[in-house]
Amino acid sequence: MRLLNPSKRTPVALLNLLSQPARTLACILGVSFALLLIFMQLGFRGAVANTANIVYGKLRGDLVLRSPDYVHLYEPRTFDRGWMRMVQGHPMVERVDPFFIMLMRWQNPPRPAECTQAPPDGSFRTVGMMAMEIEHPVLDVPEIHHQLSKLKNPDALLVDRATRAEYGPGDCKRFSDKDIGSPLEVGNRLSHIAGHFQLGTGLATNGAILLSDVGYGLRAGIDTRQRASLGLVRLRAGVDPERAKAALIAWLDQRDPRCLQEIEVLTMAEQLRWERARWLKDTPIGMIFTMGVVLSFIIGAAIVYMILANDVSNRLPEYATLKAMGYSHWALARIVLVQSWLLAILSYLPAALISFLLYELTAGLSRIPTSMTWERFWGVLGLAFLMCSASGIMAMLRLWRAEPASLF
Known part of the structure; x- marks a missing residue:
């Protein structure tokens, strides 16, 4: 008998999130905060890199001679x-x-x-x-x-x-x-x-x-x-x-x-790359902001994992029943993954908006050029999906260990 995928009939992942709105909201706020940290750390890291570009970007020259x-x-x-x-x-x-x-x-x-x-x-x-x-x-x-x-x-x-x-x-x-x-x-x-x-x-x-x-x-x-x-x-x-x-x-x-x-001879593009790398990799402030991005990612992944793992534990009898009915591991895992992706999207939107406002505020108060770039906009969205997907996969391991016989 050909088994139907439940996710094609009913948006199970979405209904799981809506069934506990308070917990879902707390998760969205937690992940949004982690993404906001990533945005701000990347913004400050970009300001470090732009320290050189501010001047070099306005110099007329195709090659640079330096000591x-x-x-x-x-x-x-x-x-x-x-x-x-x-x-x-x-x-x-x-x-x-x-x-x-x-x-x-x-x-x-x-x-x-x-x-x-x-x-x-x-x-x-x-x-x-x-x-x-x-x-x-x-x-x-x-x-x-x-x-x-x-x-x-x-x-x-x-x-x-x-x-x-x-x-x-x-x-x-x-x-x-x-x-x-x-x-x-x-x-x-x-x-x-x-x-x-x-x-x-x-x-x-x-x-x-x-x-x-x-x-x-x-x-x-x-x-x-x-x-x-x-x-x-x-x-x-x-x-x-x-x-x-x-x-x-x-x-x-x-x-x-x-x-x-x-003297050394470099193209202007080489000089810009060299200067950016120097500020990001060889200065304490550049390394601090890079480490901040990594830690923010880990914090966000931990928040999503705790929410999803707890949700899977609470719904373990439901998932195990579906397994007993003949649904495959992947059919159930897809529900958890979709749930994590929904969290990524719902968390990303407020984080991106608040980051844009904070960039403008920071630039106005500090006179340091921080601004939202398309590269950063899409890059953090990709990190959000990666972070939530990794947490979803870890939560799925608990789901796959569920034994139908233990419920009967």
Whole structure:
């Protein structure tokens, strides 16, 4: 006799959930909380990775020249610009421009009287100090370009509006036109704010400024005509960066073998991957957020397993009766799996919505770029199904051990 699958007649999995609404709601809340933790940990982890992309994503260059002692974006070390001039001579290269970046000491401007919660006057902070040649700008931020003439004064600087309030903006919240002309010290040198722009900071520093190469050299104590933090190579139209990199390395090795001991050549895509990997794998904060994702997954799986295992135990006589009637292991297991998938869907929707709101709130309060991405949206949905499926499979083991004879 051909046996019918009960799940084709009646939505047994759904009815199981609806039969105990309080327990089902508690399960949904528990799994939603675990998924919310995963979303937030991934969001913070993404902010760590974006610490490098914020700046590198706006730099004009197909290849990057850097020192072999390069540590990370804000500690790049320097190399001799003579090697940049040599690279400029390669037929695939259109031009090579320097970029300068490091962490520098910032002393807050005078505090307005109404900013009672602001740090006191003269407080010191660490700021990301960037610079480029005014005649050859390499930061692709349009609002910077019409302000470059202001940077001809080596003591003038532009401040990133994403810089946090602890750096002393005039309105106690964020830098704006109100701060233009405000005196402050950067690198023990008296400076003034000449304008502002929007780029973004990250987890390496809570503030960023832009100066001319001359102003940078006066504060960093280096001759920017001879040394650079990075060399940005722009290739001629139609030249593939990977092919150009290989050709350039071979060409430099023939011209002067010392060159490849003094500089490293990477494509911009390679540099971005390297920087992301460095922040995620080689820094404590990156590893903490990665571990947070793993622990959140385990917590969610444990919650679902406890709910499903308890449900199977309570309904063991019902399942065993169905087995006695001739239903297969897989027919019954399908009920448990569908039940776990329903929990995944019902738990995911509120978690995704709340995460989206928390991302926006976090970005607004901390000025750290956290946002929902499609990759994260679908990735966490996949994790939700994986987490609930794994718990369902574990609960099924208890179901399969049920013996019909024990009920009669």
